[in-house]
Amino acid sequence: MIPPLQRIHHVAYRCRDAKETVEWYERVMGMRYTTAFAEDTVPSTGEHDPYMHVFLECGGGNVLAFFELPNQPEMGRDPNTPAWVQxxxxxxxxxxxxxxxxxxxxxxxxxxxxxxxxxxxxxxxxxxxxxxxxxxxxxIGTAEQYEALAALAPLMLEEWSRTKRAPRHAEWLHKEPGA
Structure with a gap:
């Protein structure tokens, strides 16, 4: 078994322009640019594929990273996944x-x-x-609400797995207070 995980070290995504991305995340999101790696060869695969890998501190020891890959086709997204999912x-x-x-x-x-x-x-x-x-x-939830959701999670997953329909075990989640 893998030893207990400590935290997410970093999450990496692709970007169109590393400098623009760093500047945007600093200005808009208040993140701190901490580290960059630039290589012509990918260390893990040995492939020749120049890249810039930038890292931004986003609080609590969490790090968001981006790769600029100038020799790869223009970046896109999965056309079969709605934009709101990822x-x-x-x-x-x-x-x-x-x-x-x-x-x-x-x-x-x-x-x-x-x-x-x-x-x-x-x-x-x-x-x-x-x-x-x-x-x-x-x-905005209470300790009791989070506890109830944790208890319901296995039941909801099992029902979803069987029916592929949204289980309503936590109907209260769908009603805004005062509505």
Whole structure:
């Protein structure tokens, strides 16, 4: 068995332009650019494929990384997966921070969707300059709600596996308070 994992070391995505990406994440997201690797040969495969690999600190020891690959075909996304599925979600402290982030993003000319209610958290959504969908979320659930969801998770997965229909074991998640 693999020894217990400590945390995610980094998550890596492709970017169109490493410099533009670093500048955007610093300016818009407040991340700190920490490290870069540039090679002509891929260390893990030995392939000749020049790249720039950049790393940004995004809080709590979490690192987001990007690869610029100038000799590869233009980047795209899976045409069979809706744009809303693949995304990176970052946590903010509370609803006030979420609303402040939305105002900051919109002041930068970035289109923002939300806040969207998800039962135990609220989120806003937007895209980076590479077309990656980003989410900012703040937790709003109680300890009891998170405990109930953890208990229901196996039942919901089993029902989904059998029926491929959304189980409604946690119907309260779908009703915004006061609605």
């Amino acid at each position: 995304h990176l979600a970052f946590e903010v402290a509370d609803e006030a921070a979420l609303h402040a982030a939305k105002a900051h993003l919109e002041a930068q000319g970035i289109a923002v969707l939300g806040p969207t209610y998800h039962g135990v958290f609220r989120s806003i959504y937007f895209f980076d300059p590479n077309g990656h969908r980003l989410e900012l979320a703040c937790n």
